[in-house]
Amino acid sequence: MPILLQPTQRGYLQRRVTYLDAFAGPGSYLGGEGGSPIFVLNRLLHHTAVERMQLSRERVRLVFIEKDRARFEQLSTELAARFGDLDALPVTVVVRRCDAAQLTPPLLSEFGQWSHPTSPARSAVARRRFMHGEL
Numbered sequence: 697m698p699i700l701l702q703p704t705q706r707g708y709l710q711r712r713v714t715y716l717d718a719f720a721g722p723g724s725y726l727g728g729e730g731g732s733p734i735f736v737l738n739r740l741l742h743h744t745a746v747e748r749m750q751l752s753r754e755r756v757r758l759v760f761i762e763k764d765r766a767r768f769e770q771l772s773t774e775l776a777a778r779f780g781d782l783d784a785l786p787v788t789v790v791v792r793r794c795d796a797a798q799l800t801p802p803l804l805s806e807f808g809q810w811s812h813p814t815s816p817a818r819s820a821v822a823r824r825r826f827m828h829g830e831l
Contacts, residue, residue, distance in 0.1 A: 712754070712755050712756075712757075713755070713756055713757070714756075714757040714758075714759060714804070714807055715736060715756075715757070715758045715759065716759045716761070716800065716803075716804075717732055717733055717736070717758075717759065717760045717761065718761050718796035718800060719761070719762070719763075719796065720732065720733050720760035720761055720762045720767075720771055720791070721733075721762060721767055721771065722762075722766075722767040722770035722771050722774065723770055723771040723772075723773070723774030723775060724770075724774055730774075730778070731771075731774075733758070733760045733771060733774075733775060733791075734774060734775070734778060736758065737758060737775070737779060737785075737787075737789065738778070740756075740758075740787065741779075741785070741786070741787075751786040751787050752786065752787070753785075753786065753787060753788045754788075755787075756786075756787040756788065757787070757788040757789075757790065757807060758787060758788070758789050758790070759790045759792070759803060760775075760789070760790070760791045760792070761792050761793075761794060761796045761799060761800070762791075762792075762793060763793065763794060763795050763796065765793060768791070768793035771791060772791050775789065775791065790803075
């Protein structure tokens with residue numbers, strides 16, 4: 697996602713980017729390691745190029761969807777514990793409890809995202825490979 701947000705010689709390639717994690721999970725693993733929503737938000741907010749990305753709530757949206765009530769509640773609690781008030785962040789964070797297949801198309805329409813890039817969440821295996829410099 698950070699590569700989509702950085703300027704080129706011609707300016708910004710992408711005026712708006714939405715990251716959608718349709719199966720967000722509870723926010724952390726049993727050992728305490730952050731799950732994909734925690735990992736993505738942390739990496740984005742603390743990226744070495746954060747100043748160049750000019751993050752804003754209008755430009756960057758992170759959408760985390762979880763169907764299971766207990767996992768959704770844990771995710772919401774985990775995000776608030778690690779990042780504070782989500783409405784105070786420099787990006788928009790949306791956490792919804794529902795079926796991803798039903799919510800995703802209307803949510804992308806609501807955000808006017810159909811003509812802008814949407815970055816799909818990486819699988820846990822791909823995320824670990826990315827963290828260890830293999831991707």
